Amino acid sequence: MNEIIDALKKFRDERDWQQFHNPKDLSLALSIEASELLEAFLWKQPADADLNKIKEELADVFAYAFLLADACQLDVKDIVMAKIRLNELKYPVEKSRGSAKKHDEL
Numbered sequence: 001m002n003e004i005i006d007a008l009k010k011f012r013d014e015r016d017w018q019q020f021h022n023p024k025d026l027s028l029a030l031s032i033e034a035s036e037l038l039e040a041f042l043w044k045q046p047a048d049a050d051l052n053k054i055k056e057e058l059a060d061v062f063a064y065a066f067l068l069a070d071a072c073q074l075d076v077k078d079i080v081m082a083k084i085r086l087n088e089l090k091y092p093v094e095k096s097r098g099s100a101k102k103h104d105e106l
């Protein structure tokens with residue numbers, strides 16, 4: 001992941017865009033890109049969505065998420081692994097397997 005974040009920062013810094021990459025604006029950009037990802041599926045069956053469009057928009061989502069983590073000095077691996085551990089407690093296998101219910105409904 002460090003290789004990806006370093007490449008994103010190099011791209012950004014070569015263009016003097018860091019001035020625009022504060023946590024608020026990165027969060028907004030992330031939300032907008034996630035919405036563009038949704039557009040790839042709008043009014044279609046999932047199998048009919050354009051895979052190239054999905055890849056392009058998902059890459060944008062990842063890029064802004066990684067840059068946001070970096071701007072907030074968060075380690076992506078640490079925060080994702082912590083969230084997995086939390087979800088393991090909230091969704092024990094014996095209660096949640098095969099269920100789409102929220103943790104407070106199990």
